[in-house]
Amino acid sequence: MIAPRRGAALEIKGLRKEYVSGQGSVVAIDNVDLRVEAGEFLCIVGPSGCGKSTLLRILAGLDTQTGGTIKVHAEGWAVENAMVFQESGLFPWMDVETNVRFGLETGGVPRAEADRRVEAALKLVGLVRFRKHYPHQLSGGMRQRSAIARAFVTEPAMLLMDEPFAALDAQNRVILQTELVRLWEQTGKTVIYVTHSIEEALLMGDRTVLMTAQPGRIKRIIDVPFPHPRDLMKLSASAEFGALKLDIWRVLEEEVMRARAEMEL
């Protein structure tokens, strides 16, 4: 079943981020224009250093832009965004349950309501039995699931995900991708998912934004034609999927070659 699409819509105009240091300045992001629809699963793909993580951090309020505007339409949502990081970012000194509860505690959600939501989130990611475990006692996959539960439990208008599965082994990655897509299909939240893997982006997202490196600009936006609900395993084995992946790889390859040529100059 697919939930109605809800969540924040986003309008980014002329976004620019410049880092100034003693050695001069580096433009991490330049002139990024992007509209994100409410409830959309948007993936951002690009090589290392294309500013995709910086973009996400700005959206999360962890960094500020040098120029441009971001408008978030998140009416009716108490929490605007919650971020899931590549390294789970679970607090090692809290057990799973306390970690998941963290965003509710800071948000001042009443105890009974918090209990109910934590319970539901643990069930959602299949960690009820591990609620009293500390992060170091969990596998990488379980840690990321806890991190996802911690984000979901705050019921944010959008989820910002920064290569959350990059550090996992292949099997676990597929399992978690499948679970995330299922969660998204059930909740219809806006998801902005940063990855360096084209395959991952096409498997999960509605649209894929390709970015170029140094400075980070939007090269192309691809509408991913595969309908939801998706069976990721089946999809990844299909001919259409392979063809689309190849197309995009061509675009990216050109970009990588150009960047390399510039470096050698």
Add this chain to the structure above:
Amino acid sequence: MSARSRKTQERLLYLISPIGLLLLWQLLLMAGFGDRRFIPAPTDIAVRFWDMIISGELWLHVGVTLYRVFAGFFLGIVPGIAVGLTMAMFRPVRIFFDPLIASLFPIPKIALMPLLLLVFGFGDASKIAVVAIAVFFPVIINTYSGASNIEKIYWDVARNYGASQSVMFRRIVFFGALPTIFAGLRIALAVSFIVLVASEFVATKAGIGYLIWNSWELLQVDVMFVGIVSVGVLGLIATVILQEIERKVIPWKAE
């Protein structure tokens, strides 16, 4: 080799060096090297130790010393931890305290003893104060370095969830620094024994430091050794207790 027998072997190895040293000491004296009036053999010390336990004399000094050590220790570490954490959270606080620490830390705290006697008098208060001052600095430095080296991602997560300063302090900075704080407490514990025993050399009529100094003046070298060994034993016990507390308080520390 099984893990178990290796462990037994390591335990034996652990005991060999101190026992071997004592044995060598005993044998040299029995063979006539050295004068037993000035350098007592381990057995002489053991006998005197036992006598002093039976008579209750040792307990008196141990009790006084323990009271002063722990009172000073707690009075020093609580503000030390608080200041260290605040320094890590607020830059102006750090800038304010940095030169004070840099200039006051290197002063041998025992050099403050006359001043403290002047202020606090000859009772326990001056000894407790010198211990508190001595442990304050290593605890500040460890707490500060622990709290300021908390990985950036934890700050990011907390900020992303809109944590207030107070939540940051109680839930992130304190716990993130806790392992390093405990490393500081271990140093502080040793420092408190070192400073206290030295301070008890003067202006007091009880405590292990007094026992050691008094036996020197009476040339009771065996009693002196009883005092020295007692400090070591007490330090060892206190450290073991602290480690147990650490294990309970930091359950997330990977074994």
